[in-house]
Amino acid sequence: MRAYSSYKDIVKLVKKVDSIGLVPTMGSLHDGHLSIIKKALIKNDIVIVSIYVNPKQFNDSKDLKKYPRNLEDDLEKIKIFNNIIVYAPNDRDVYNEREEVKKYNFGEITEIMEGKLRPGHFNGVATVVEKLLVMFKPNNAYFGEKDFQQLILIKELVKKIKLDVNIIGCETIRESDGLAMSSRNKFLNKSERKCAGRIIELLGKAKKMYKTSSLKAIKSDILKQA
Numbered sequence: 001m002r003a004y005s006s007y008k009d010i011v012k013l014v015k016k017v018d019s020i021g022l023v024p025t026m027g028s029l030h031d032g033h034l035s036i037i038k039k040a041l042i043k044n045d046i047v048i049v050s051i052y053v054n055p056k057q058f059n060d061s062k063d064l065k066k067y068p069r070n071l072e073d074d075l076e077k078i079k080i081f082n083n084i085i086v087y088a089p090n091d092r093d094v095y096n097e098r099e100e101v102k103k104y105n106f107g108e109i110t111e112i113m114e115g116k117l118r119p120g121h122f123n124g125v126a127t128v129v130e131k132l133l134v135m136f137k138p139n140n141a142y143f144g145e146k147d148f149q150q151l152i153l154i155k156e157l158v159k160k161i162k163l164d165v166n167i168i169g170c171e172t173i174r175e176s177d178g179l180a181m182s183s184r185n186k187f188l189n190k191s192e193r194k195c196a197g198r199i200i201e202l203l204g205k206a207k208k209m210y211k212t213s214s215l216k217a218i219k220s221d222i223l224k225q226a
């Protein structure tokens with residue numbers, strides 16, 4: 001399966017297509033991504049899958065360096081699909097030399113949780129997603145609900161920049177113990193992986209208690225079991 005590094009080649013190919021779907025990814029594809037692609041294929045004539053580890057959304061150079069990259073494997077996994085086009089650019093295809101991230105103002109949503117822990121991350125995500133949306137002008141663009149904060153931010157982004165595209169959230173696909181599938185799960189050693197499964201189990205318990213117990217009681221009960 002071929003991967004294009006020039007978006008202009010793809011734009012030429014999809015010129016006469018009625019409905020274009022876009023599935024932005026950073027590669028290292030797993031069943032979560034495949035389920036998003038399947039969903040996108042139901043509604044669109046052509047689905048563009050972008051595979052690009054966007055350096056601008058990493059605030060830690062070590063994290064960027066070790067982020068898994070395996071384009072050959074990714075192409076192998078998605079060659080089963082018809083009607084998809086893969087965009088796998090290099091940094092120079094996406095950014096000009098010394099190009100800075102755009103500074104958006106999304107307010108509180110980017111200042112809490114992951115936004116607080118990874119300063120600049122969401123500006124980096126929005127910068128690349130805006131570029132992809134402007135390049136391909138898809139009718140529909142698909143993002144996992146796993147990264148819920150990112151999904152909300154992208155919905156805000158398209159309102160802000162007034163792009164005519166539907167942003168569609170896709171359900172989280174999980175491992176058998178409930179942990180959300182993620183390209184980063186392979187970084188976990190055995191004991192961290194076990195802990196991750198336990199966290200999701202306890203979150204499930206907390207969710208069940210939510211209707212009948214106070215937050216204080218839930219917190220104390222769950223922490224006792226952790």
Ligand code: PAF
Pocket residue numbers: 024025026052054057125128129147150
């Ligand atoms: O969710 C991701 O994989 C990335 O943040 C995205 C949306 C592809 C932008 O680089």
